[in-house]
Amino acid sequence: MLQACNLLDTSVRYEQCQEDSVVAFIRIRSDIVWCVRIKDKRSTQAQMARAPRYFGAWGNVPVDDDVRPFSMINPVGSNANRTNRRHHFISAVYMNGFADDRGRVLAYLCEAPEDPLPPMNPRAIGFERDYYSQKLPGGGQENHCFEDLWNTIETGWPETVRALAARRLSAAISFNVLGMQTILRARVPATRDRHALMIEAKIRCEHKIGEELGVLPPPLERYAGQFDTVPIGVNPHETLLAMKGEFKDFGDLCFRLGFEVLHNRTSTPFLTSDNPVCSYDPRQAFHARTPYEHSGEVELIFPVSAHMLVRGSSKRGPVNMISRHRDISDSHKVRQLNRTIAQFSYRMTIGQDRSSDDLVRAHGALVPTITTRVQRLGKEVHIICRNVFGLRPRLSQYIDTPEKAARREARMAATSSHADPILE
Numbered sequence: 001m002l003q004a005c006n007l008l009d010t011s012v013r014y015e016q017c018q019e020d021s022v023v024a025f026i027r028i029r030s031d032i033v034w035c036v037r038i039k040d041k042r043s044t045q046a047q048m049a050r051a052p053r054y055f056g057a058w059g060n061v062p063v064d065d066d067v068r069p070f071s072m073i074n075p076v077g078s079n080a081n082r083t084n085r086r087h088h089f090i091s092a093v094y095m096n097g098f099a100d101d102r103g104r105v106l107a108y109l110c111e112a113p114e115d116p117l118p119p120m121n122p123r124a125i126g127f128e129r130d131y132y133s134q135k136l137p138g139g140g141q142e143n144h145c146f147e148d149l150w151n152t153i154e155t156g157w158p159e160t161v162r163a164l165a166a167r168r169l170s171a172a173i174s175f176n177v178l179g180m181q182t183i184l185r186a187r188v189p190a191t192r193d194r195h196a197l198m199i200e201a202k203i204r205c206e207h208k209i210g211e212e213l214g215v216l217p218p219p220l221e222r223y224a225g226q227f228d229t230v231p232i233g234v235n236p237h238e239t240l241l242a243m244k245g246e247f248k249d250f251g252d253l254c255f256r257l258g259f260e261v262l263h264n265r266t267s268t269p270f271l272t273s274d275n276p277v278c279s280y281d282p283r284q285a286f287h288a289r290t291p292y293e294h295s296g297e298v299e300l301i302f303p304v305s306a307h308m309l310v311r312g313s314s315k316r317g318p319v320n321m322i323s324r325h326r327d328i329s330d331s332h333k334v335r336q337l338n339r340t341i342a343q344f345s346y347r348m349t350i351g352q353d354r355s356s357d358d359l360v361r362a363h364g365a366l367v368p369t370i371t372t373r374v375q376r377l378g379k380e381v382h383i384i385c386r387n388v389f390g391l392r393p394r395l396s397q398y399i400d401t402p403e404k405a406a407r408r409e410a411r412m413a414a415t416s417s418h419a420d421p422i423l424e
Contacts, residue, residue: 064170067163070179073152085143087131088123089188090274090350093154094180095122097161097305098272098352108349110392113364116354125348126274128189134237146240150187153179164261164308167325174321177310178254181277181302186246190275190346192239194370196395199239200232201372201383209381231396231408253279257300258316260324262309266331269306269352271338271359273345275368277302280340282313291344291368292387303341306352335359344368346392367392 061069099105104119107126117125132146153176160176185191208227210216216224223230264270280289282299300312310322317323328334338356342349342363349360366389375382399408 061171061175064163064168064172067159067168067170067172067176068156069172069175070153070156071175073155084147085130085133086127087129087133087143087147088127089131090126090276091150091154091157091180091184092122092126093157094184094276095126095272095350096158097308098122098269098303098350100352106351106354108345108351108360108364110345110347110349110364110367113349113360116351116360125350132187132240134240146187150183153183161305161308164304164325167261167263169322169324171321174259177259177302177304177322178320181254181310182247182250184302185250185277186243188275188346190344190368191246192236192242193346193393193395195239195242196234196236197370197372197393198383198385199234200395201374201385203232203234204228205374205381205383233396233398235398250277253294253298253300254312254320256294256314256319257298257312258319259310259312259322260316260326261304261322262311262337263325263327264307264309264334265327265329266334268331268334268338268355270303270309270334271341271349271351271356272303273341273349275344275346276341278340278344279312286339286343289343289389290387291389301337301340303337309337339363343389366390369393 061071063069063072095105096103099122100119102119103121105122105125106116106119108116130141130143133141133143134145135141156176157180160173160180163170163173164177204227207216207220207223210220211224211227277300279292279294279298279300281293281295281297283297284290284293298312298314300310302310302312304310335356339359339362342356342359343366345360345363346367349364351360369388369390369392370385371388371390373384373386375384397408
């Protein structure tokens with residue numbers, strides 16, 4: 001069993017900076033430090049009257065009545081519920097927008113899309129234990145830095161959705177919507193698994209070249225001739241680090257798109273999923289579509305609730321903001337949008353009712369993922385990654401204890417099959 005095993009050096013250090021503020025340095029690794037300014041608690045009125053400071057000048061967005069830009073919300077949480085290790089990769093407060101009158105949603109698992117699970121509270125789905133946790137070099141683990149960061153955006157989400165429903169426009173509303181889009185693009189399993197597949201392809205390539213050159217380390221010589229099939233466990237912390245690049249790439253994309261809010265006036269509610277930010281080239285036919293194709297014309301859809309959806313287009317302006325509201329009264333257009341949402345789902349599709357069962361079933365088999373191909377040009381080796389709709393990858397477990405390693409080795413010795421362990 002091969003491993004990608006760079007552990008994160010995570011710590012939080014506080015320094016008094018001014019009379020009313022503290023700076024928290026959240027160290028993710030020796031070369032990556034997030035600096036967040038923390039103000040003492042004030043009244044809500046006083047907080048909203050002062051310029052936001054938690055994210056520096058980047059978050060200096062004016063308040064719009066009751067809508068606070070998320071940059072005004074303290075990203076360092078209290079000590080409450082510090083034992084929680086059930087981390088949502090799809091925000092529960094976001095899923096509330098798709099709940100029925102009883103506060104329940106329907107979740108269709110992609111491996112069994114024929115029928116949804118029984119109606120559930122959003123907090124009961126879309127999570128994974130220790131999904132954002134980081135092992136500490138001195139022992140133990142940190143569980144809350146990423147959760148606290150997401151909470152800044154999630155805290156202001158209900159007031160943002162109410163403002164959108166009232167058809168309001170402002171810099172604060174746009175800022176909060178783009179923030180929610182960003183984290184629901186970067187943190188979800190579809191994105192983290194894509195980075196894991198890239199890392200895995202790199203490790204396989206490096207070790208195959210090492211075998212050809214006769215420079216494999218002795219512990220790895222036993223895997224000679226098997227580097228195309230041997231299970232490779234990727235340290236999940238590597239995919240946490242990749243979120244930084246995802247934030248930047250998505251921010252760059254938003255500066256190419258102008259946004260509008262579509263209000264659903266039909267009886268068919270919008271779907272959503274655990275991968276709700278869908279972007280593609282609208283000129284491609286639906287069945288020939290490539291996910292995340294951004295080289296030419298781009299369209300982006302992001303369901304906000306069962307009755308609202310944000311659509312971005314490279315043909316609209318002004319960019320990086322919501323500039324208008326429109327109604328949709330055509331059920332066929334709502335169905336087209338729901339078909340795209342179902343197409344981009346990864347582990348699950350989420351709905352308010354069963355009016356789109358057929359769309360979920362039709363697109364449950366394939367998910368947005370990548371293929372990798374190694375190309376050699378003389379002494380150069382290129383790993384070419386391509387976005388596709390394909391089978392959902394099954395990643396090998398990351399082995400971080402001798403006991404897990406022994407169990408893995410026993411399973412590998414007991415099987416005579418050399419099928420590719422990546423595809424289901």
